[in-house]
Amino acid sequence: MGTPASTRHEALERVYVWELPVRLTHWALFFCIIVLSATGYYIGHPFINVPGAARDHFVMGTVRAIHFYAAAVFTASLLVRFYWWFVGNSYARFTEFIPLSARRFKSLWHEMMFYSFLRRDPEEYPGHNALAAASYAMIYAVYVLLIVTGLALYSVGTSVNSPFRVFEALIPWLYGLPMARLIHHVAMWIVLIFVVLHIYFVTLSALIERVGTFDSIFSGYKFYRPEDGK
Numbered sequence: 001m002g003t004p005a006s007t008r009h010e011a012l013e014r015v016y017v018w019e020l021p022v023r024l025t026h027w028a029l030f031f032c033i034i035v036l037s038a039t040g041y042y043i044g045h046p047f048i049n050v051p052g053a054a055r056d057h058f059v060m061g062t063v064r065a066i067h068f069y070a071a072a073v074f075t076a077s078l079l080v081r082f083y084w085w086f087v088g089n090s091y092a093r094f095t096e097f098i099p100l101s102a103r104r105f106k107s108l109w110h111e112m113m114f115y116s117f118l119r120r121d122p123e124e125y126p127g128h129n130a131l132a133a134a135s136y137a138m139i140y141a142v143y144v145l146l147i148v149t150g151l152a153l154y155s156v157g158t159s160v161n162s163p164f165r166v167f168e169a170l171i172p173w174l175y176g177l178p179m180a181r182l183i184h185h186v187a188m189w190i191v192l193i194f195v196v197l198h199i200y201f202v203t204l205s206a207l208i209e210r211v212g213t214f215d216s217i218f219s220g221y222k223f224y225r226p227e228d229g230k
Contacts, residue, residue, distance in 0.1 A: 012223040015126045017091050018216055025081040026217055029143075032074035033195060037188055039067035044185065071150055078143055091127030097137040104130040115201060124209075126222050132201065139194050142187050149174060149184040 018026075042048070042063050050057045085094035099108050107130035113119040115131065123129045128136065152174055155167040174180040206214040211223045 012211070014221050015224050016089075016220055017126045017222050018220045019084070019088055019092060020220065021080055021084050022088065022092050023217055023220060025077045025084070028073060028077040029081075030195075032070050032077065033191055035070040036067060036074060037192060039063050039070065040184075040188055043067060044181075068154065071147070074143075075147055078140070078147070081140075096128055097133045097140075099130045099134055104133075107131070108134065115204070124224060126224050135194070135197075139191065142190050142194075146184060146187045146191070149180045149187070152180045153177065153184060 043060070046060060048059050050059060084092050085097075090096070099105050107123050107125070110119065110123050111129045111131035114121070114123070127133075148170060151164070151167040152170040155162075155164050156171070156177065158164045171177060171180060174183065202214055206212075212219070212221060216222045
């Protein structure tokens with residue numbers, strides 16, 4: 001028989017895992033992804049029809065403006081998160097995201113088995129397990145690719161004196177605007193697929209582990225046995 005839930009929770013202690021900047025950037029990125037995906041899809045496939053001259057409604061211009069400002073918030077949030085890789089607590093550091101140690105390699109395999117339903121017990125660790133951390137490192141790289149291609153695409157529509165014109169230099173490196181658009185579009189779908197998988201994994205972890213995984217992104221705290229939370 002398993003250990004009663006009351007007994008398990010008596011043996012746990014509250015561990016401060018996610019600091020405020022980590023939580024704020026997490027939610028900023030999440031809401032920006034929703035706005036950017038919706039507006040980006042419309043920019044690529046306009047589906048709103050309004051009567052009269054376009055200059056009287058400026059629908060596309062409004063959508064592009066929303067897309068631009070959401071992209072600015074997205075970029076700023078990502079830069080803060082990168083900064084926190086170097087100044088945050090041990091759970092937020094850059095070294096957590098790259099499985100370089102033997103322990104992290106073991107954690108990577110362990111979690112792959114768990115999320116494939118081939119193991120019943122998840123790894124007991126307050127921060128990101130190695131599989132989650134590696135997936136975040138991958139998605140951060142995709143975020144950077146989205147920003148780079150977005151700046152390249154935006155630069156061609158700006159005025160001659162705009163400081164964003166400097167990003168036209170990226171276009172040859174991206175093999176032209178059509179390729180930049182394709183990369184931007186594919187990267188968006190990769191991020192959306194990641195969001196769905198992320199919600200699934202967090203929900204699975206919250207239901208099975210019952211250590212405050214879902215609540216922690218609001219409060220910053222998880223519950224772990226003292227020896228596991230250090």
